[in-house]
Amino acid sequence: MSRHGKSEKAFVRLTRSERVQHAIMFVSTTLLIITGFMLMGERSAVDLLGAAGKTIFYWRGIVHRIAAAAVTAVCFYHLYYVMFKADGKSWFRDMLPKPRDLVDAYQNVMYMLGLRKERPRLDRFTYLEKLEYFSVYFGMFIVISTGAMMWTQSYWPKFYLDVADALHLGEATLAALAIIVGHIFAVHYNPHVYPMNRAFIDGKISETLMKEEHSLWYERIIAEEASKPANGAVGGRGNA
Amino acid sequence: MHKGGIAGAPKKFFVHLTMAIIFILLAAFSAWLLWLTYFRDASQSEEALAKRAVPRREMVYEPFHGAGESVLEGGKSQSWCLKCHKDYSHSKSKEVRGILNAHSFFMACEVCHIVPKEGERFEYKWLQRGSNLTLTELKGKPGDYGGTIVPFRAEKGVAKRLDENASAGPLLDEAVAANLLPDDTGKNEGNGDLRKLKDRLNTEIHKDLSAKPVFCGQCHKENGMLDFTRLLYSPERAQRLEFGDGATIIKQYKEFYLPTLHDARSHQ
Numbered sequence: 001m002s003r004h005g006k007s008e009k010a011f012v013r014l015t016r017s018e019r020v021q022h023a024i025m026f027v028s029t030t031l032l033i034i035t036g037f038m039l040m041g042e043r044s045a046v047d048l049l050g051a052a053g054k055t056i057f058y059w060r061g062i063v064h065r066i067a068a069a070a071v072t073a074v075c076f077y078h079l080y081y082v083m084f085k086a087d088g089k090s091w092f093r094d095m096l097p098k099p100r101d102l103v104d105a106y107q108n109v110m111y112m113l114g115l116r117k118e119r120p121r122l123d124r125f126t127y128l129e130k131l132e133y134f135s136v137y138f139g140m141f142i143v144i145s146t147g148a149m150m151w152t153q154s155y156w157p158k159f160y161l162d163v164a165d166a167l168h169l170g171e172a173t174l175a176a177l178a179i180i181v182g183h184i185f186a187v188h189y190n191p192h193v194y195p196m197n198r199a200f201i202d203g204k205i206s207e208t209l210m211k212e213e214h215s216l217w218y219e220r221i222i223a224e225e226a227s228k229p230a231n232g233a234v235g236g237r238g239n240a
Numbered sequence: 241m242h243k244g245g246i247a248g249a250p251k252k253f254f255v256h257l258t259m260a261i262i263f264i265l266l267a268a269f270s271a272w273l274l275w276l277t278y279f280r281d282a283s284q285s286e287e288a289l290a291k292r293a294v295p296r297r298e299m300v301y302e303p304f305h306g307a308g309e310s311v312l313e314g315g316k317s318q319s320w321c322l323k324c325h326k327d328y329s330h331s332k333s334k335e336v337r338g339i340l341n342a343h344s345f346f347m348a349c350e351v352c353h354i355v356p357k358e359g360e361r362f363e364y365k366w367l368q369r370g371s372n373l374t375l376t377e378l379k380g381k382p383g384d385y386g387g388t389i390v391p392f393r394a395e396k397g398v399a400k401r402l403d404e405n406a407s408a409g410p411l412l413d414e415a416v417a418a419n420l421l422p423d424d425t426g427k428n429e430g431n432g433d434l435r436k437l438k439d440r441l442n443t444e445i446h447k448d449l450s451a452k453p454v455f456c457g458q459c460h461k462e463n464g465m466l467d468f469t470r471l472l473y474s475p476e477r478a479q480r481l482e483f484g485d486g487a488t489i490i491k492q493y494k495e496f497y498l499p500t501l502h503d504a505r506s507h508q
Binding site: 037044046057 | 255292
């Protein structure tokens with residue numbers, strides 16, 4: 001029910017590889033959150049399930065590990081992607097924080113407080129998206145390393161495992177809240193795209209949304225298009 | 241356009257309803273996470289938390305010798321050795337004294353400290369604490385069945401308890417009367433009579449004891465010194481005592497040690 005029409009010009013927001021990475025990340029993270037926080041439930045609730053409770057918790061551990069392996073694999077692939085693939089390099093280059101992000105953040109807060117008339121003109125990735133992206137690096141480093149420790153617990157001192165357990169739970173809680181509040185609500189419940197930002201499915205972003213949320217990027221692409229020969233296709237990640 | 245508008249209304253409603261349900265679920269889950277993090281455990285005791293916790297890592301942390309349960313209640317085996325050696329009689333080796341003292345809670349010292357001679361086989365029985373009646377079944381939890389394992393030796397057709405020493409008994413009474421025991425810290429060294437009494441007592445009490453006691457692996461193995469089934473253990477428990485975690489550890493590790501904070505084996 002996006003207010004952006006289907007016939008409108010669209011731009012590539014996510015390549016197929018990025019969408020696959022996102023899909024694996026989405027499925028495995030959802031499974032990790034569910035199977036991980038099952039451990040924070042109440043014993044009485046598990047006891048109510050009787051013998052099925054034991055079976056469920058047996059599979060809980062296996063599913064958690066499979067999902068963990070998948071998310072770890074996709075993280076390592078993403079590192080390879082941003083280091084060696086052209087689209088990945090472009091992604092990472094545009095994702096790097098710049099001084100302008102601070103200005104954008106300030107201006108956006110002023111706009112949201114009603115102290116500024118216009119939204120700041122944002123580039124391909126906004127300061128919030130950059131923050132979210134790099135917080136995933138931090139979070140993944142914590143949960144993967146501590147999760148690996150707990151998976152191989154017989155090789156670690158109990159003291160280390162207790163610390164790893166606390167860090168794993170803390171980061172998982174933070175990440176789950178960040179995904180729900182900072183990502184799902186901000187991306188899909190955002191009035192500009194509600195009820196869903198379809199970029200994670202078809203990889204496209206509408207021209208209207210480009211102008212509203214990534215106007216600098218939009219102008220850059222349009223300028224690139226204009227500078228190309230008339231019969232040439234739009235290269236890179238521009239027009240879809 | 242008009243037709244599309246009519247058909248689109250229910251669809252729109254369905255989408256809004258779905259999004260609203262997802263919103264409520266996600267918001268509820270977020271609230272639960274915040275409650276878990278900041279409020280749930282705030283006023284709960286450790287015991288309550290442990291009771292409430294769902295099963296995790298139980299394969300690793302299940303103790304194989306009931307550590308921390310029965311031993312802390314010590315002093316019930318009524319072995320007269322304990323009058324001098326106290327409840328926690330094994331103190332020399334920090335590495336294994338916990339396990340040894342756990343055993344002395346339900347075993348007479350003589351089970352390990354009088355070793356059968358070549359070809360000889362003692363009879364071991366559970367005697368009820370207090371009454372000394374022979375137990376016919378084991379009730380309670382491992383390590384605390386309300387009785388003590390006592391060795392018997394057949395002498396002239398009569399089963400003689402090896403944890404009793406008739407000749408040492410009067411000497412022991414004499415020593416107790418002279419305030420020599422249980423805490424003789426050398427204060428009576430200058431008293432010749434007491435010195436002699438102590439020497440006689442030492443000799444008499446320890447005369448049957450073996451220089452080398454029975455070690456873990458001599459019992460915790462198949463066809464070991466103790467027949468666990470005859471000792472009233474269930475077949476499953478007997479098998480666990482012969483082949484279970486503890487028995488396996490005994491077979492694998494000949495050297496015991498105390499772990500440190502940074503030791504990977506500290507929780508095994």
